[in-house]
Amino acid sequence: xxxxxxxxxxxxxxxxxxxxxxxxxxxxxxxxxxxxxxxxxxxxxxxxxxxxxxxxxxxxxxxxxxxxxxxxxxxxxxxxxxxxxxxxxxxxxxxxxxxxxxxxxxx
Amino acid sequence: xxxxxxxxxxxxxxxxxxxxxxxxxxxxxxxxxxxxxxxxxxxxxxxxxxxxxxxxxxxxxxxxxxxxxxxxxxxxxxxxxxxxxxxxxxxxxxxxxxxxxxxxxxxxxxxxxxxxxxxx
Numbered sequence: 001x002x003x004x005x006x007x008x009x010x011x012x013x014x015x016x017x018x019x020x021x022x023x024x025x026x027x028x029x030x031x032x033x034x035x036x037x038x039x040x041x042x043x044x045x046x047x048x049x050x051x052x053x054x055x056x057x058x059x060x061x062x063x064x065x066x067x068x069x070x071x072x073x074x075x076x077x078x079x080x081x082x083x084x085x086x087x088x089x090x091x092x093x094x095x096x097x098x099x100x101x102x103x104x105x106x107x
Numbered sequence: 108x109x110x111x112x113x114x115x116x117x118x119x120x121x122x123x124x125x126x127x128x129x130x131x132x133x134x135x136x137x138x139x140x141x142x143x144x145x146x147x148x149x150x151x152x153x154x155x156x157x158x159x160x161x162x163x164x165x166x167x168x169x170x171x172x173x174x175x176x177x178x179x180x181x182x183x184x185x186x187x188x189x190x191x192x193x194x195x196x197x198x199x200x201x202x203x204x205x206x207x208x209x210x211x212x213x214x215x216x217x218x219x220x221x222x223x224x225x226x227x
Contacts, residue, residue: 001169034213036152043202043217044144044152050213087152091211094166098144101151 002026004088004099012105019075021102023088028068032092035064035073039084047086048073080106109133109216111203116221119193127221129186129203137161137181140206142214143188145199145223155201158186160209171197193225 003026013019023033035048046055048064051071061076075082083106088099115127129141143155156167156177165177176189186203200222204214 036214038146038152043219044204044214045217046213046215049207049215085151089152089154089214091213094211095168096142096154096157096166096211098152098154 001095002029002090002093002097004090004097006086006088006099006102008102009100010103010105012107013078014107015078015080017078019078019082019104021073021075021086023066023071023073023099025069025071025090027093029090029092031067032090033064033066033071034089034091035062036087036089037082037084038087044087075104078104078106082106109205111205111216111218113201113203113218113221116201116223118224118226120227121194121225123193125190125193125223127188127190127201127203127223129188129218131184131186131203131205134205136184138209140208140210140212141177141179141186142204142206142211143177143186143201144204144214144217145197145201146220147196147199150199153199156188157206157211164210166211190223193223195225197223198225199223 031051036044038044052064158177162179174192179186200220202220204217207213
């Protein structure tokens, strides 16, 4: 099973700050890495697919990069509404797996 | 628009069974795989299972393999998750999600979730 390790687990940030969340895979997964946002009492929402492909309707301040084992989700100019948990997910190998999540708090 | 609605959750005793349903609309259901993902209280997302577009293949997380069964009825645009031999650690909100491809891939659209509580 591929283990995805996110860092940090928690981050407290101020609006307009740039945020970087990383996801490291225990073995190479190519570009089969996706990012989600989950706000309290809501269902998860797809932000980025296949490491760097944007999703229609998702604000352009969200971007992704990486391949192989190391991936990054970047949020430029953070807004208050971005307070949420963020997860990476790999669909390269079965069983598919999620990272443990990163909780973003807005100061 | 794409819509997925989960039903069938509830409170059940350890060792008992439950069947969850996921009714889909707004897309060509028979062309896409469907995931089940859960979130236990105070924990993160956990991938549970996926079924291929035609129902011929189902894949499971190790934690549920042999206890849960995923299936689909394309004539009813519905996916099922049969939960057997339930344990306290299966307590979670269960979400179904449309896959980006016919077998697997990103979870493009999610339902609102259904709560499963395993307790005596």
